[in-house]
Amino acid sequence: MKRVYAREEVCMGCKLCEVYCATAHSEYPLDLVKAFLKQKMKPLPRILVEYNLSISFALQCRHCDEAPCTKACITGAMQKDSVTGIVSNDERRCVGCWTCILVCPFGAIGRDNQGHKVASKCDLCSNVADQTDTESFSNVPVCVQNCPNRALQFMDSVVEGEE
Amino acid sequence: MDYVIIGNSAAGIGAVEGIRSVDRVGKIALFSREPYPAYSRPLISYYLSGKVAPETMYYRDPDFYLRLQVEASLGREVQALKLEDKTIELSTGDKVPFDRLLIATGGKPITPPIPGREYSGVSTFLTWDDAKDLGEELFPGIKVVVIGAGLIGLKATEALVKREATVTVAELSNRILSAILDEDSARIVQTHLEEQGVKFQLNNTVAEILGEEGKVTGVRLQNGEELECDRVILAIGVRPNLDLVRDTELKFNQGILVNSHMATSVDDVFAAGDVSEGYDKIYQENRVLPILPNAYKQGFTAGVNMAGGSSEFQGGFAMNAIGFFDLPMLTAGIIKPTTPGFQEYIRLDPGKQSYKKIVLRAGKLVGYIALNTVDRAGILTGLMDQEVDVTPFQEHLLKEDFGYIHFPKELRSQRLSLRK
Ligand SMILES: Cc1cc2nc3c(=O)[nH]c(=O)nc-3n(C[C@H](O)[C@H](O)[C@H](O)COP(=O)(O)OP(=O)(O)OC[C@H]3O[C@@H](n4cnc5c(N)ncnc54)[C@H](O)[C@@H]3O)c2cc1C
């Protein structure tokens, strides 16, 4: 499956990916200004830029083949789609127990504590695509689309053994 | 191929999915004493507090059994195993043959011989029915004594308090949650629970349950003190449910002994989940690991192997995600070493109710406590699981923002498959 790969030599640490991700997963997926101004809860990104003085890179869910989070989820809310390979959380069933955070080796799951507690993670913009009916999201996730220096690449796996 | 699965919880469901990942046509017959489609056992306390509605208790979608072609006999108890004839016997007397059998009967509560435990109003807290029965009897101000300050006892306590009960917890150990927290972290959680009105009796337990006309009226503690109460919950612990196994030739210790394929000592018979004793890679020995992630994974592994595929359970270790009244904690592995050869490092921030501790052995991470500082703690679990030598970056492990940025570049690139 296609995943997002980061190039740390090229990443500038501007965090635009975080901003666009938060917007895409807000109540106003297509409107950055409204997302940050109008939504009562702060829009949360599902991608994280790690940085220090010399390097930076963005990290989000790797959509693991043998996804530890889906096996550990106590409610069955976290599932891997058998066709697309996308790992996503059914937020209606999630109870915010954070067992998935306990087992995700990438630290790719956030806590959304603002309303009903839910685990918040990258869905490769698949839900955004469904909600907005905009195909552009499903073709290429917004973080990749909006990275000004092309530090994020959306491509088929280059890792041996990964599907 | 005829598969029989006894148990309809995390391990049993894992096995169904494991079998079907290899064999689409074999016949799967699944039996469960409990009458419900698979539900999430950890959610029973959420159900009791009212946070989770009945329809969201289920572990899989409503079409699960149909979609995976499982003949599920729910509410039907298995009474005996006739392994030499390759059949199981139901409590109705019916016999069911199998080619491959999975025992996934889970755990059962430890019920100590406390005088008075037969009174009505004394119960355990393990099944949805337990939670339903308890829920029906609650009223604001009801007095409840919980015996045992472990995970189950305190999850029940939290739900009871949310239902406006007055709860006293008696615990023989010197601290609450002694399996997953050390003294300092346990104190933070205890104070937090006390602020919600929970009372604790530590280094103490219930010596006798008092009653009148067959009904609980109170308890007498080990130190002689008497407390009035309307209900008693026994939550001392859970042990493997070996009822079906004792009269067979299956080898067991605390739980049913299994190898890395989840196969037991008898051909074609597998075991998984809370009933089994699988490999613990931190303790480096077989141990019962009664947690849901472990049950699912062991079940899945068993299923693949039952269906003729090949899958190895790489070993698990204790790990828990739990929280009380919005104070979350993640813990794993050895959190309080009692033998030499370990290094412990701690970062405490009492103002934030946060406490982080890591435990190292020979350069590797073997345990941690992350109390109210849980974000990205899974990276630590991953380092434990993959037995990474953390010496080159161990000074960063306790940091609140510990991440892949602190990994040596080589390791980071390999793990993240970063592109050039
Ligand atoms: C209140 C509570 C909270 C918990 N919270 C957590 C948590 O937050 N995180 C976590 O990881 N774990 C938690 N656990 C532990 C977790 O629920 C177990 O590890 C997990 O359910 C084990 O799954 P299992 O499939 O091995 O067995 P079980 O869930 O114990 O299920 C056993 C199955 O076997 C069936 N069965 C038993 N005997 C027979 C028989 N003779 N005939 C037919 N059927 C039979 C039962 O009906 C049931 O379907 C919690 C447990 C409790 C009680």
Ligand code: SF4
């Ligand atoms: S959330 Fe973590 S464990 Fe789950 S698929 Fe993504 S990277 Fe893997």
Ligand code: SF4
């Ligand atoms: S937080 Fe939600 S998705 Fe994560 S394990 Fe718990 S219920 Fe599953």
